[in-house]
Amino acid sequence: MKRWLPSPWLSLGLFLGWLLLVRSTSPGQLLLGLLVAVVMPLLMAPLRPTPGPLRRWGVLLLLILRVGRDVVRSAIEVARGVLRARRQPPRGTFVVVPLELRDAHALASLAMISAVIPGTVWSELAPDRSSLLVHVFDLDDEAAFIAHFKADYEHPLKEIFE
Structure with a gap:
């Protein structure tokens, strides 16, 4: 068949x-x-690429829920930022996020996640896959953003794929 x-x-x-x-x-x-x-x-x-090795289905489900939550939260924050842009312009900036991920499927998933969440754009992956350049629409604290990005997206993907 x-x-x-x-x-x-x-x-x-x-x-x-x-x-x-x-x-x-x-x-x-x-x-x-x-x-x-x-x-x-x-x-x-x-x-067709070979299918990725999904190891932890529970972690995948939690990641999907977390991304859904962050999409809603970020959409509200971006809408607020756009509405108050004349009084207080957004502080858009590029952030270099160091990566531990190496699996191609995990990196592709991370690219999709960062593209789906309003206010973030995957801009560039280092040739050696050691860091990621992300543009953030409005950023208060770079270290907090990096910690959030790694804890909420990278570490679960690492559990799932590697």
Whole structure:
């Protein structure tokens, strides 16, 4: 089965996406959608990265909840910063965060987390992966930000992937 459908969920998504795009369930479109759903994952299989080793599912769940909480909190803080920008401009700055993470999947997850949280932007990863440059929208205390970033995101990812 894996030989013909290396990624069944992707195939299902492609098939349903095809039907939604053409807005037809005629036999020809069903057949064409099925063809796309089977052939595309086969052609793209060599490009798929190997799955990451997820070790601690409980930590992953807590990380997801923590990121969700931080998204809401940061969105409120950024909105406040934008509303008071004329009186008190935000103190946007770049912060260098030293990293202990080395796993590619963990680093990709950290990139997604920092992109999702309002007010932070992943700017650059050092070539040796020893530090990360993050732009922060409004920063009071750099040391506190680094401690928060490492404790809330990096250490859980390290537990999950390494």
